[in-house]
Amino acid sequence: MTNSIREIEGMEVIFVIGSNTKETHPVIANRMLKAIRKGTRLIVADPRRVPLVRFSEIFLQLKPGADAALLNGMAHVILKEGLCNDEFINERTEGFDEWKKSIETFTPHNASKITGIPEEEIIKAARLYGGSRKAGIFYTMGVTQHTHGTDNVNAIANLALLTGNIGREHTGISPLRGQNNVQGACDAGCLPNVYPGYQRVDIPMVKKKFEDIWGVPLSDKEGLKSTEMTLAADKGSLKALYVMGENPVMTDPNIGHTIEVLKKLDFLLVQDIFFTETAALADVVLPAACFAEKTGTFINTERKVQLVRKAVEPPGDAKEDTWIIAELSGRLGYPMKYSSAEEIFEELSSLWPALSGISYSRIRTHGIHWPCPTKDHPGTEYLFKAGFPRGKVSFTTVRYLPPAEAAGLDYPFVLTTGRNLFQYHSGSMTRRIASIEKHAGEPYVEINTEDAKKAGIKDGEKIKVASRRGQIEIKARVTDRISNGILFIPMHYREAAANVITTDALDPHGKTPEFKVCAVKIGKIKVSGE
Amino acid sequence: MVKLNIDGRMIEVAEGTTILNASRMLNIEIPTLCNHPKLTPFGGCRLCLVEVKGVPRPLTSCTTPVSEGMEVTTSTPALEDLRKTVLELILSDHPNDCMICEKAGDCTLQELAYFYGISPYNPPLLKGDKGGFLGERRIYEKRDGNPFIERNMEKCILCGRCVKVCDEIQGVGAIDFAYRGFKSKICPPFERDLDCEFCGQCVAVCPTGALTGKMWQLRGRQKDIKEVDTTCAYCGTGCNITLHVRKNEVVRVTAKEDKWNEGWLCVKGRFGYTFINSPDRLKKPLIRIAPKHIADFGFRISDLNSEVRNQQSAIFKEVSWDEALDYISAKLKEIKEKHGPDSIAGLSSARCTTEENYLFQKFMRAAVGTNNVDHCARL
Structure with missing residues (x-):
């Protein structure tokens, strides 16, 4: 994080993208709630209606892997409506003009087509974030675990540079780290x-x-x-x-x-x-x-x-x-x-x-x-106060590239994976905690109500989920928390491990696997003797 | 700023400050049960009553904002008598089973009863003790099946802290007041079992033994507990936690209000500590005795933990540290000699300490001689 958790209180706008903060970083979410109670406004972008959405003013329910298109689309609106921070751009950035050209095609119309978010919502979000000079962006693996995760992060950085929402208190780019250390x-x-x-x-x-x-x-x-x-x-x-x-x-x-x-x-x-x-x-x-x-x-x-x-x-x-x-x-x-x-x-x-x-x-x-260079230094809550270490920092042109695997005829659903509130990562710790196992000990796949209805799947029914790499059997959790055509499986459960299915396609720069998008199909399990 | 006089002492505080908070600034202790510094004032318990010059009746100091020139008295025989009566009324509807209560020793109600010298409702036990009130008690069935939070509503004094923390801090609103008067109680909708985020914020703010952790039961209260301040080992938020240790066992986790996370935790941070004492913990170095292809049969993703344990003893044998370390170093030396240092790689851990990570990469780089070292930042 370029800024600190304390500074969340004092932000005018919080933009959360690809982070289920309320479940994966609950105490940071507490701080966001505290800010919201005092008037901070919240934008959430996620393929799922995650619990934090309840507290948001704008919810952008984008298709998995469309992050760059949304971010560029917002940048387009901010530019067009003159909400950018010219002084900051002139003094502290470079490569603006070239980057500006690359944004031209990302009209709200085009961004809407790629992301599945209504045009006016993209415009509203852009105005809210772009109109504030005390706005912070928060993201986690929903942004990075893609074959173009590095591009997504660059697109986030571009937004912060465009509005000058970095290098000051109550601003910044905040990837929330998923593990203690x-x-x-x-x-x-x-x-x-x-x-x-x-x-x-x-x-x-x-x-x-x-x-x-x-x-x-x-x-x-x-x-x-x-x-x-x-x-x-x-x-x-x-x-x-x-x-x-x-x-x-x-x-x-x-x-x-x-x-x-x-x-x-x-x-x-x-x-x-x-x-x-x-x-x-x-x-x-x-x-x-x-x-x-x-x-x-x-x-x-x-x-x-x-x-x-x-x-x-x-x-x-x-x-x-x-x-x-x-x-x-x-x-x-x-x-x-x-x-x-x-x-x-x-x-x-x-x-x-x-x-x-x-x-x-x-x-x-x-x-x-850190940085805390001397014994009497108080430490540094936010970075780049005195400028960027390399002088001016560059805008990076980000093109929208689709995920490595798209849903098609054979594999019509997109699977996205993540954590839930109760279990933790591979489960080696939490799955050995009796109370957590009692409450959240069973693997499940989230499936949209309409999709479930079409496939004749009932809530709680065990179904097959398969990709080109493997297949698991898992209970369906029918919910409107997730959009049509998308499934979600938490990664914690060895008996129906999401990573049996996920793709090993990597981001070319960060070498991060694309856990957030792979094509899958579902099927009912035939019970013998029926 | 507003100037006022509390117990004969002058103080200047910001407009909107309550009498209670202004008094606290002067280190004047006013007893309360329902007030909590991180929550909005409620004025429910009536213990914080104070007298204000010119006002005919006592006022709740937690809900009354200061005003210019106000003269406040926080303790008079009449006020103390009122407070004592309020406490006696609360205790008349309380199990008074401090003997076996998880909260004993860390209970605000118990402390106040102690300082006000109130013995349980009746009969008068001491000479000169007029005895407390006697009347009907609310009797509730304990039937909440959730695995985290023990709700003993007979001990609830209806201070509302849990309701407020659930709404104001956690944004969940899983519980609220139900019914009226003597029948008032705090419960989830339709008195169903609690089904929430189980952050345990309500447990942390409960001033009595009404809300406690299920896994704390009979593990130790305050006596012989050693408190160790440390950092939570789950996500990257880094909440400050306090481990309560008794006889080399972590029996409870709490968080302190003066730390950056303000005393708030999540379900894993507060209740997810029992893995420390899991019987599954590795206790001895293990060396493989069966050839690797056996793992083909023994290991299936769907195996349950107990099966893995069985498999563990079939495929591995327990050895001493010396035997294990000698075996590893011989293996690594052999591979390094034959294939070069870059044929060896190390995966360090975002779960371990910074110091361990530093040593790990130093080991890979200086002792093995390769930069093949990474960890799971991407996963």
Whole structure:
């Protein structure tokens, strides 16, 4: 997030696109509600009538994968009606004129045809967002998990640049992180192209810096992204995989393929708190400590570094991940000696100026937002106050491209996937919680009332949902929350795993799979003996 | 700004401030049950009554805004007598089973009864105690089948905090007041089972034992509880939570009002902690003993967890850390020698701490020698 959660209160307009905030980030939704009660106006764009829609002034129920067309259409209206922020565009951006041309074809009429949203609604939303200078955009995987996810994010950035809704309090672009410490994992350098603090591995000076500090020669070759690892394992060039606290069998697209590929590996090491679906394929499984059993930091979606404190001892012989990694490293001839998590944090913060002002003692009661370069710096709630790091920032031309798979004769429905309120991600934690299982323990597919009627499907009936990759049997939840022709399956349930069906088509830049759109068909299950 | 006098002390506060909040600024304690700093005032419990010069009757300080030159008295024998009577009336319709109540030790009603020296309704137990009120009690059947929130409506004092928090903070409105007078109660529509987002905000603000967590039952109250402030491990919001620990077990999760999330949590943050103690937790390093093709038969997506556990013991054997670590390092060395460091990759975790992630990438880069390290940011 460029801005902080606190700043939601004080925004005039909140534009939520591709985020089921009330279910996936409920406490951020609480903050939005608080703002709305004080007069903030809300726009929600989503293929589903998600719970947040109840609080919105404008609901844009777009077709899955049509985000870029909607965003460009809004930009078109903002431009045409002169709602853009000329001063901001002149002073802080470049490439405006060229981009402006690319927007010309995105008339409300055309955008409406692609998105399925009435023209006047697109215009209304554009006026509301474009007319405010205190407006924030919030999005999650509904925008990014597409073959053109990067384009969608660029289209969001264009809107913020066009209106100057960035670099000030109560504005900004806010991707809501789906996991407790995605931000921290990225910041700490668990990315194939950068060292901690987003310092590129292929810049010799940077590499030298890390070689000096770590005391070993390092590789300047950019590594594989997670989705590319699957491809490399399939080809046979990847032989061993060390998985710490992830469950790719459940979370990667096209499960059948994932399992096949993981089995091809010579060696699979899984370190987790539970015997996950992925652990079942491992050569060695190591028992790890969970968040309540260790000390460290999580960095949340707003870049705030917060403490995690040990409350209980891990069960049996389970160990903290840092202990396991250090033991392994020593055995591979690279000893790591740390007496505490704090010492590790100090090493990390010394390598990246954005963290150098943060220490455990400073975040004992309240976290601090990075960048925080010095010990007396209060942290940075919102970015780009003093301008963009590279000077002027560019508008990016975004064309509308349809998803990799379209609904057709054989597979007439579009399936979109996501989370629900009660379960969490691959379910390895929440599916072991009796109360959650009792309340939300059963997989389901959301199907529109009319579609269900046409197919003769009753609410609660078990049906078949199949794509070109696989098939599952799952209970139908007949609802008007979803539009005609679209189905939704939450990803958590192994017994009817959505990712058996999903496509492994990737965004060419971010390598994010297109979980949000694939073509499927449905069918009734014949009961034998009937 | 408005100037006024409270208990002989002058204070200047913003227009619209209530007498209660102005008093709090002066650290003057006025008892209340229904008022909550994050919710709109209600004026339901009548405990916060104060006297204002020139006004013939006492006023509820939580709903009365200050005015210029106001002279407020927060405590007089008459006011304290009123408060005591109100409390006695509440307790006359209360189970008074603090002995076995989950909330004991953390209960506003219990605290007030203690400070006002009120013994349960009757008979007069102490010399000089005139005894409380005696009368009919509302008896309700506990029959809510939801798995998260225990609703014991006999302990409800109708302060309305839960109704307000559900509407004002959560925007759900799952419950409201029903019926009138003595029969008033708070319930979901048509007195059905609670079916809501189960954020437990209502549990957090309940001043009595009427609303508690189902999974907290008989796990420990206040005695021998160690509170540990930490950060929630679910989504990226990063809510500040407090783990209540008893005998090496997390028995309850709460959130503090002075943290950035203002005490609010979601169903997972508040009630989704029991995985910590799950019998399914991995407790020993495991090494595969069966060849991999057996997994073909053993692992099907539709398998239930218990079947996975059985499969776990059929395919893996428990080993010591030394054995596991030696085996792994021998394997990795062998693969690195034969195919080069780029034939090895690591998937780190957005679920782990920053420190663990830092060490993980350092391990892959410095010990293994590859940049093949990523995590699930895209999934």
